Amino acid sequence: DAKTTQPNSMESNEEEPVHLPCNHSTISGTDYIHWYRQLPSQGPEYVIHGLTSNVNNRMASLAIAEDRKSSTLILHRATLRDAAVYYCILIYGQGGKLIFGQGTELSVKP
Amino acid sequence: GAVVSQHPSWVICKSGTSVKIECRSLDFQATTMFWYRQFPKQSLMLMATSNEGSKATYEQGVEKDKFLINHASLTLSTLTVTSAHPEDSSFYICSAPPGGGWAGYTFGSGTRLTVV
Numbered sequence: 643d644a645k646t647t648q649p650n651s652m653e654s655n656e657e658e659p660v661h662l663p664c665n666h667s668t669i670s671g672t673d674y675i676h677w678y679r680q681l682p683s684q685g686p687e688y689v690i691h692g693l694t695s696n697v698n699n700r701m702a703s704l705a706i707a708e709d710r711k712s713s714t715l716i717l718h719r720a721t722l723r724d725a726a727v728y729y730c731i732l733i734y735g736q737g738g739k740l741i742f743g744q745g746t747e748l749s750v751k752p
Numbered sequence: 753g754a755v756v757s758q759h760p761s762w763v764i765c766k767s768g769t770s771v772k773i774e775c776r777s778l779d780f781q782a783t784t785m786f787w788y789r790q791f792p793k794q795s796l797m798l799m800a801t802s803n804e805g806s807k808a809t810y811e812q813g814v815e816k817d818k819f820l821i822n823h824a825s826l827t828l829s830t831l832t833v834t835s836a837h838p839e840d841s842s843f844y845i846c847s848a849p850p851g852g853g854w855a856g857y858t859f860g861s862g863t864r865l866t867v868v
Contacts, residue, residue: 676857678856680796683864684861684862685758685845686796686845687859688856689856737849737850738849739786742788742796743795745795
């Protein structure tokens with residue numbers, strides 16, 4: 643499975659946008675880019691995913707570089723409830739194994 | 753969206769006993785279920801993949817005789833930790849891949865196992 647690299651931690655202020663980067667230089671053409679987040683003592687939660695084009699949903703936006711070697715998860719207005727560990731994961735096709743890296747721990751300051 | 757119900761949410765057991773963790777897909781059929789373990793301050797580690805009607809596939813280093821996985825039906829997968837020891841204390845999480853039009857993987861809420 644192709645690997646991803648994320649910063650260990652990031653800080654944000656409440657109500658401000660947050661850009662969470664992810665590098666995946668060995669991505670293959672059939673790898674989907676998925677983002678999940680995990681709040682303390684809970685199972686992970688799906689955030690967003692994409693293949694080549696930028697994606698938007700009610701939770702976030704996903705910006706994918708033209709060469710697909712990096713992506714950025716964008717939270718448009720961070721809230722205290724967005725404090726979590728965010729995982730960027732590459733998945734071969736649909737339904738393949740999710741292999742978690744270390745993720746980025748996002749803290750949000752009021 | 754799709755929901756995976758995981759029980760129990762926490763359990764305390766004595767060393768040497770066995771513990772069963774259940775994951776049910778509530779509004780969809782899950783032919784595959786992934787099982788993870790997570791130690792404090794660490795990421796999720798994939799333990800095994802269960803498939804309805806066939807044997808589970810275990811990741812390297814995971815003892816299949818210790819962590820028994822059964823996928824009895826299209827809506828139920830179970831993980832049994834046999835002869836539990838304190839080092840098995842961990843947070844166990846199940847996950848089902850997308851199906852029925854839902855885009856993301858669905859996770860159970862996790863089970864906190866403490867072996868005393």
